[in-house]
Amino acid sequence: MFPAHADSTVPRLDIGKGGQCVKDAQWMRKNHMHLLKHQRDETVRKGVREKEHSLKNCIECHASIKDDSVIAREDSFCVACHRYEAVKIDCFECHSGTRKSAWLQRNTK
Amino acid sequence: MSDIDLRRRNFLKTSLGAAAVAIAPGMLLFDAAHGKSEAASSKVRWGMLIDTNQCKSGCDDCVNACNRENGLSGGTGPTDSQWIRKIEIRDVGSGRELSLPMMCQHCEHPPCVDVCPTKASFRRADGIVLVDRHLCIGCRYCMMACPYKARSFVHEPLHDQNPDVPRGKGTVEACTLCVHRVDQGLQPACAEACPNKAILFGDLNDTDSEISIKIRSVASVQVRADLGLNTGIRYQGL
Numbered sequence: 001m002f003p004a005h006a007d008s009t010v011p012r013l014d015i016g017k018g019g020q021c022v023k024d025a026q027w028m029r030k031n032h033m034h035l036l037k038h039q040r041d042e043t044v045r046k047g048v049r050e051k052e053h054s055l056k057n058c059i060e061c062h063a064s065i066k067d068d069s070v071i072a073r074e075d076s077f078c079v080a081c082h083r084y085e086a087v088k089i090d091c092f093e094c095h096s097g098t099r100k101s102a103w104l105q106r107n108t109k
Numbered sequence: 110m111s112d113i114d115l116r117r118r119n120f121l122k123t124s125l126g127a128a129a130v131a132i133a134p135g136m137l138l139f140d141a142a143h144g145k146s147e148a149a150s151s152k153v154r155w156g157m158l159i160d161t162n163q164c165k166s167g168c169d170d171c172v173n174a175c176n177r178e179n180g181l182s183g184g185t186g187p188t189d190s191q192w193i194r195k196i197e198i199r200d201v202g203s204g205r206e207l208s209l210p211m212m213c214q215h216c217e218h219p220p221c222v223d224v225c226p227t228k229a230s231f232r233r234a235d236g237i238v239l240v241d242r243h244l245c246i247g248c249r250y251c252m253m254a255c256p257y258k259a260r261s262f263v264h265e266p267l268h269d270q271n272p273d274v275p276r277g278k279g280t281v282e283a284c285t286l287c288v289h290r291v292d293q294g295l296q297p298a299c300a301e302a303c304p305n306k307a308i309l310f311g312d313l314n315d316t317d318s319e320i321s322i323k324i325r326s327v328a329s330v331q332v333r334a335d336l337g338l339n340t341g342i343r344y345q346g347l
Contacts, residue, residue, distance in 0.1 A: 044241050047149030047233060049292055054144065056272050094242055094277030096270045103272055 013080035014073070016062040022052060029081070032058075036091075055091065060099055068102035145292055154217075154236040155286055156313040156341035157300065158320050158329060159209060163307035166208040169195050174302030175212075178287060180271045190261035190276075192284040193299055207347065210299065210308070213238060213259040213284035214332065215341035221251035221260065230281075236313075236341050237286045245280040252281060256333050259283045286341075313341065 022028060022035070039053040051057045062077040063070050070077040071092050078097070082089050096103060175193045176183045185191060193212040199205070219238045221230045229244035230251045240251075240260075252260045260283040263276060270276050273289040287297035295301075300308040311320030323329075329343040 040243060042148075044239070044243065045231060045233070047145075047235070047288070047292055048147070049145040051144035057144075059272070093266070094270065094275040094280070096272040096275070098269075098272065100272045103269070106269070107271075 011080040011084040012075055013077055014064045014066070014075050015077055016064050016070070019061055021061070055095060056100065059097065063097075063099045063102075068099045069097050071097035149233050149235040149237075149292075151234040152314060153234075154313040154341065155291060156215065156236065156311065156320060156343065157286075157297075158309040158311075158323055158343045158345055160307045160309070161207050161209045161344055161346040163305040164208050164210065164303075165305060166197060166206065168208075168304070170302045170304055171195075171210050171299035171308065174298040175284070178271070178290075178298035179274045179285075180267075180269075180276065188262075188264040190263060190282060192259075192261070192282070209344060209347070211257060211259075211332075212299075212342070213255075213286075214257050214338070215284075215286060217339035217341070219338065220254040220256065220336075224250040224254040226250065233288075237288050237291070238283075239285055239288065240281050240283065242275065242277060242280040242282070247279040247281065249281060255283075256336060256338075 023031075035053045036055055036058075039050070040055070042048040042050075043054065059070050064072070064076060067073070071079055071089075073079065074083065076097075078089055078092075091097075172193050172195055173183070175181065179192060181190050181192060183189075185194075193210050196209055196211045198207050198209070215236055215238050217232075217236065219230070219232055221238065222232055224230075226248060227244045227246055229241045229246070230238070231241060232238050247262065249262055252258075252262060260281050262281050263278050266278045267276055274285075276282055287295070287299075290297060296310045297308075300310040309320050309323060311318040313321060313324070315321060323345075324343060327345055329345045330347050331338075331340045331343055332347070334340075
């Protein structure tokens with residue numbers, strides 16, 4: 001269950017560093033999945049690795065400052081809205097939900 | 110008079126130099142911030158030449174480097190992913206022994222691509238054979254079609270993958286020729302890790318590349334050349 005807030009029923013999420021690099025927040029709420037799906041085909045099949053629409057780049061800014069993740073907690077950037085809307089995300093069954101820098105810290109000896 | 114002129118000339122010289130230095134890192138920063146926008150080109154064909162004379166028996170540095178880079182467990186059981194294996198072969202007649210790494214051979218005519226029912230298995234323009242895990246349904250036809258036993262199926266849920274190497278349960282995977290590194294202009298992890306430089310990585314289409322020059326000058330073979338797959342991985346001394 002999404003934790004109940006006294007003043008509002010909308011999801012409260014940890015936007016990490018935040019900021020706007022693609023489009024405004026309302027547009028992104030509605031259309032981010034189309035951008036990601038288009039970019040995934042461009043990257044996997046053609047090798048185009050433009051950063052603007054890449055999942056990795058989204059995570060870079062939107063992962064929580066606290067735990068470097070977009071999926072670790074109930075109010076993480078991806079989880080909060082998806083939980084609220086009851087839409088399952090498949091991305092992170094294969095993709096990492098953490099910042100590359102944090103992953104490197106954990107995985108270099 | 111001449112003194113003033115000299116100083117003016119020096120001033121112009123140094124300011125031009127400073128401008129050049131300022132532009133160069135700026136351009137580098139632009140590249141880093143926006144990633145690589147051009148697609149893989151069919152003018153390039155990535156490949157490897159593996160010198161089996163330099164490959165030491167018992168050494169598995171390439172395998173370890175691959176496991177580390179791509180987040181594989183390193184297990185060799187039937188349900189563990191192996192993208193590259195070390196193989197020891199022995200000629201029964203002469204007793205000659207060889208050690209070599211075996212992985213996806215990145216064929217020009219890959220059987221895994223032919224059999225894939227969802228077009229998840231595909232060959233990129235620059236010759237790298239990959240699985241698009243977004244489309245893979247895990248039927249494993251490609252694993253049966255591959256003459257090199259190069260592909261693995263992910264049986265268990267995975268956690269904490271390398272952000273550059275997404276992998277997941279229910280899909281087939283294999284050596285990607287470290288495509289995420291190649292696209293950054295780096296070498297595959299195994300080639301970089303080999304202590305004897307037995308793995309030479311490069312562009313087979315570029316006649317001036319180190320690999321092309323070597324393939325022209327020494328005898329090399331493709332494994333199972335009889336199948337006519339035109340592999341991108343070549344072996345020397347096999």
